[in-house]
Amino acid sequence: MCGKISFCLLVSLLLTVSLAAPHDHEDHSADHHQHLHHGKDEPHPSHDGDDDLSSRLTPHNADFAFSLYKKLAGLPDVQGKNIFFSPLSISMALSMLALGAKGETHSQIFSSLGYSALTPDQVNEGYEHLFHMLGHSQDTMLLEAGSAVAVREGFKPLDKFLKDAQHYYQGEAFSVDFSKPEVAVQEVNKYIAKKTKDMITDMVKELDPDTMMMLINYMYFRGKWKIPFKTGRTTKADFHVDEKTNVTVDMMGNTGFYKFYDDRSNFSSIIMVPYKGKASMMIVLPDEGKMQDVEKNINKEHLKYWCDRLQRSYVDLFMPKFSTSSAFSLADTMKEMGIVDAFSGTADFTGITEAKNMKVSKVLHQAVLKVDEEGTHAAAATTIEMVLMALPTMPLPMKLNRPFLTFIVDHSTESILFMGKITNPTA
Structure with a gap:
């Protein structure tokens, strides 16, 4: 580490079956570690008003950041402790979740993020531009942000959801055998470790065998003073x-x-x-x-x-x-901020799957910070x-x-x- 500060952040949203009804095990459409985003050397898709769209998100994301900080700072188990997190990464993950949300579930996510006055297209295109802007690395600074959709073997998300995750959130899809939780934990953690340069290696401790999908957002930063x-x-x-x-x-x-x-x-x-x-x-x-x-x-x-x-x-x-790290389970905090239906039996994620019994079970967050003088x-x-x-x-x-x-x-x-x-x- 040469004169740098390094940060890694992962937000994972575990989407699980909320009812006991069995699923049809169709052939999954997400090939193992299939990269869905456009190639590195391909021209980036452009939209008129990109700069306006991405900057339009900025004040809302800032409001969300301070609202979330105050919630986290008030938690009983963090009193007297360090707090460190990436509000932008959490906003990105929730916005990607909103791709598959409908009705009141979608409205609550957008309201909590402060996007009620914006259309889904404006938000998605704004993030597409943000990912493009954040993805420029230099010799003196490295900033990487990206997303992934880990899909249960045999579960088939809607093609539109996968394509939109690819197009707007640089999402890549890979299959995981969530029916074998110990194996799934190892594979998900291996993916996270690779994307965070081994700064976060064991974030996911356990997985429910009923897990159908995990949405992942990561951010890594390294800079020289x-x-x-x-x-x-x-x-x-x-x-x-x-x-x-x-x-x-x-x-x-x-x-x-x-x-x-x-x-x-x-x-x-x-x-x-x-x-x-x-x-x-x-x-x-x-x-x-x-x-x-x-x-x-x-x-x-x-x-x-x-x-x-x-x-x-x-x-x-x-x-x-110094070095410090923070880890949070954010489900209850998200509910307090207005995202309620997504965690309940009334969740509507029919934009992800035609099944009507999907809900979010966990929102996990971890961040690592290292500061030195070299x-x-x-x-x-x-x-x-x-x-x-x-x-x-x-x-x-x-x-x-x-x-x-x-x-x-x-x-x-x-x-x-x-x-x-x-x-x-x-x-």
Whole structure:
């Protein structure tokens, strides 16, 4: 890992038979590991207004991201723990699920995502463009997003659903023998591990033998800091988890020009730490004792307010070196956010199969974050940047020695790729 932050996210939706009625075991239409999306070298299909469609999703996805964050932050079992997830990946997975939803089931999914004013075509074409934009990798940054449909051997989804998953969500289909849960777990985890560069290897612990299908969405990001941290400046330091708890961390240090804003009215300091490429880590450091106030009120308007006021400043930045992961079972959270029918006997997924007894049984989510200081490829850029103006005698201090919020933003699509809260870098 060279001067990078790495993230992996998987959302899996397990669609199972909700009634005991047997299924007709027709020949399945998804050949094993059949790639359904258009070829890598084929021209990407275009639609008039692509940019408008993808940017039209952005404010709704941001609202969903903060609504979901507040739900997760309020869960009893995450109090005092780190939170990290990809709201965009979850939105993508639910939107792919909506391809096969009808009636009230579809309405609830779209309403919870904030898409009620949009047509299915607008949403699907918006995501088609988003996948295309996010799929550009560079030597200094790698961002991969994709989807898959794991289909039970003998189960035949509708061709339209498979084709739409391919066309709009870069979905690939492969067959799995879900009737043998232990074998199925191994195969699904093997697929996930491959797509996440072995950062997530055992996400799925068990599967119901009645599982008919699993929808998978994954996102992987690797970026090199535009201004790399020098390993010689990393020292042991205290991180104040709360009023009674201190932990020792490897605190990275760097002095350079960053976009920075000190927001006294919202009790926060904000810094944008850029990667080489078109992404940045936006860090919000609440004042001591003000994390809950910031969490309660934060929304997409705050991010826009801060972005509009960030100014290029000479900053002495201290950031802990850490690794963390989060795993959530999101079914109950999705129900609280309005997606109810999808999990019940009233679910209508007749856009996936003609069978009327399909429902969602689980929504699983896992994300991994690793932050370190290594990297040499940014040295020239740092030198060029730092000679553009005279150095102030005293840099502004920014020391992340207490809980902070973090956002990974993609500038080309104005999307929040990942977000979370680091409460304890050693946990």
